[in-house]
Each structure stands twice: as C-alpha cells, then as structure tokens.
Amino acid sequence: MKLNERVDAYQYLPNLDFDTYYDVVKDKWPWVSNLIDVDGCDTERRLVDLSSVKNEFEENEAAGRGDSYRDAMRNTGVRSVGMSQLLQKFSSSIGNPLVLDILGGDGELARVAASEYPHFRVLTSDLAGRMIESAMAQEIPAIRQSAEDLLLLDGSVDGVLIAYGTHHIDPEQRKRAYAEGLRVLVADGSLVVHDFAPDSCVATWFREVVHPSSPAGHDYVHLSADQLTDDLTKAGAKSISISEMYDPFICEGTSVKAAIDNLGFYLRGMYGLTASLSDDQILERAREIFVLSAEQAERWHVSPNISVEGKHHTYRVTLPRVALVATAFK
Numbered sequence: 001m002k003l004n005e006r007v008d009a010y011q012y013l014p015n016l017d018f019d020t021y022y023d024v025v026k027d028k029w030p031w032v033s034n035l036i037d038v039d040g041c042d043t044e045r046r047l048v049d050l051s052s053v054k055n056e057f058e059e060n061e062a063a064g065r066g067d068s069y070r071d072a073m074r075n076t077g078v079r080s081v082g083m084s085q086l087l088q089k090f091s092s093s094i095g096n097p098l099v100l101d102i103l104g105g106d107g108e109l110a111r112v113a114a115s116e117y118p119h120f121r122v123l124t125s126d127l128a129g130r131m132i133e134s135a136m137a138q139e140i141p142a143i144r145q146s147a148e149d150l151l152l153l154d155g156s157v158d159g160v161l162i163a164y165g166t167h168h169i170d171p172e173q174r175k176r177a178y179a180e181g182l183r184v185l186v187a188d189g190s191l192v193v194h195d196f197a198p199d200s201c202v203a204t205w206f207r208e209v210v211h212p213s214s215p216a217g218h219d220y221v222h223l224s225a226d227q228l229t230d231d232l233t234k235a236g237a238k239s240i241s242i243s244e245m246y247d248p249f250i251c252e253g254t255s256v257k258a259a260i261d262n263l264g265f266y267l268r269g270m271y272g273l274t275a276s277l278s279d280d281q282i283l284e285r286a287r288e289i290f291v292l293s294a295e296q297a298e299r300w301h302v303s304p305n306i307s308v309e310g311k312h313h314t315y316r317v318t319l320p321r322v323a324l325v326a327t328a329f330k
C-alpha cells in the first residue's frame with residue numbers, strides 16, 4: 001500500500017509518514033504489519049483523522065506532560081503488581097497470547113510482560129506519536145492509533161486491554177472504543193477495561209492535586225462499575241464481570257530516603273506536577289490521600305497507608321491504590 005500517494009503528506013509519527021512506519025514494522029516485527037488493515041475502506045480516513053490529533057502526552061511544552069511521563073517510566077516496574085494481574089487475565093488464552101494494549105503509552109505493560117510473561121506478545125498502541133516513537137526506540141512493537149478508530153483487522157488479537165487512562169477517552173466515545181476493542185478480538189478473546197472509581201483515592205488525587213497543579217489539568221470523569229457495565233453492554237460485550245484490584249506504586253531505593261525520593265519523582269513526572277508544589281508537599285498530599293479503608297487493607301493484607309519496608313540497602317515504599325477492572329467477551 002502506498003497511502004502517501006492518496007493522502008497529502010501528513011505525519012503519522014514525529015518525522016515519519018505512515019508508509020515508512022509500515023516498512024519499518026514489516027521489517028522488524030512482520031507479525032505487527034500482518035495485523036494492520038492496510039487496504040481497509042476506512043483506513044485512509046482513520047489516518048487522516050489521526051494526523052490532526054495531538055494530546056497532552058506528546059511533549060511537556062504547550063501544557064503537556066509527555067516528556068516527564070516518559071522520564072518517570074524509566075523507573076520500570078513501579079506498577080508491576082497491577083500490570084501482572086491484568087496480564088494474568090489473558091493467560092487462559094491459547095499458548096502465546098497476543099495482547100493489544102490500547103492506551104499503552106511508551107510500553108510500560110510490554111516491559112512488565114517481557115520480564116514476567118515472556119511468552120506473551122504485547123502490541124503497544126497509543127494516540128500520542130511521541131509515546132509510540134519512544135516505545136519503538138526501545139525495540140517495543142508499537143502502533144499509533146486512536147482507541148475509537150483502530151487500524152487493526154477484525155478478529156486479529158487474543159486479548160485487548162484498555163487501562164491506566166480509560167478516563168481520558170471522552171465519555172461519549174467510550175462505547176465506541178469498547179466496540180472497537182471487541183471488533184479486533186478473536187472469537188473467544190477477552191476485553192479487559194481498567195480504571196479508578198469516582199470515589200477512589202486516585203480520583204481524589206486527580207481532583208485535588210493533579211487538576212490544580214499541572215499545566216494540562218485533569219478534568220476527566222472517572223468510571224463507576226455501573227457506567228462501565230452499561231457502556232460495555234451497549235458496545236455489545238458479553239459475560240461482563242467487574243472486580244476490584246490492588247494496584248499499588250512500589251518504588252525502591254538504597255535507603256528509606258532514596259525510596260521515598262523515587263516515589264516523589266515518579267508522582268511529579270507521571271502527573272506533570274508543576275514547581276508550585278515542592279517535593280515535600282507532593283509526598284504530604286499523597287500520604288493524606290492514598291489511604292485504603294480498613295476493609296480494603298484487610299482484603300489484600302496490606303498497609304492502608306503509604307509504608308516503607310526493607311533493610312540492608314534495599315528499601316521499598318508502597319503507595320496503595322485500588323482499581324476497578326472489567327472483563328468481558330465478544
């Protein structure tokens with residue numbers, strides 16, 4: 001396919017048009033190029049739409065947080081407890097499942113999978129070109145596409161994950177994103193959707209800290225279990241089940257101070273928090289907000305508060321969070 005002949009020069013990735021991207025992928029990861037619906041009647045329109053979209057996860061310039069987010073991700077595995085549980089949900093699929101991570105950023109889930117589920121193939125997908133550029137530079141198979149308008153063929157992947165950012169998809173578009181996820185699934189594949197409930201500590205953190213103290217703000221509606229079930233049902237999903245999942249941040253360091261400093265760096269970078277909040281203020285607000293209920297702490301046998309453990313130069317600080325996870329089928 002030579003899309004550039006049909007579509008006026010548009011950018012697919014920073015400094016890369018779609019045809020060149022496709023050639024690179026075909027050479028490096030032929031299985032990824034085989035998933036793309038290059039001749040689909042809608043592909044050209046989807047690519048043209050994509051060329052005019054830019055979100056806050058590109059660069060920090062112009063009120064974004066992409067650069068600092070990617071810097072924070074160099075500390076790989078901070079969310080591996082939650083990510084492993086999400087990956088586990090696809091492990092009943094045939095031998096070597098192919099999982100599409102629709103809000104994949106620059107590939108954190110793929111990095112966790114490579115160390116904990118090396119038999120999985122994860123295709124990292126994201127709207128932000130800089131995220132995909134960064135993933136590919138780390139040799140992580142990746143594709144730029146919108147959750148609402150996937151470029152993949154029908155029935156092409158074993159599992160679809162929409163996680164760590166579902167609230168970023170416009171509430172009016174979420175049903176469409178779920179329907180797209182179902183479309184690209186094989187017949188017995190599963191769709192897993194993850195977010196944080198409106199009454200969770202994470203939603204409070206976004207509302208009280210991230211929204212007033214980051215250039216992009218964070219004016220997004222989080223997902224309740226009822227809304228999630230309703231939208232998935234309307235999108236055509238079957239056998240929907242919803243559960244809560246323990247999904248902490250765990251940062252390590254060679255001293256208690258180093259571990260806590262790492263957590264502060266992670267929080268500042270990931271959420272793009274400005275200098276108006278000092279490191280101490282970020283950690284103080286995190287200690288106030290990230291507190292589990294006694295019932296939640298008992299259920300997962302964890303401390304309800306931010307806690308530190310360790311000895312002999314290896315210390316771990318744990319920030320507890322609880323996520324909402326839906327599993328559904330085609």
Ligand SMILES: C[S@@+](CC[C@H](N)C(=O)[O-])C[C@H]1O[C@@H](n2cnc3c(N)ncnc32)[C@H](O)[C@@H]1O
Nearest residue numbers: 057103104105108126127128146147164165168
């Ligand atoms: C909070 S980040 C999470 C990235 C990665 N999953 C992680 O946990 O590090 C959310 C990601 O969703 C992407 N995103 C937001 N809306 C999207 C959409 N409509 N379609 C595809 N990606 C989208 C953003 O570009 C961003 O990289």
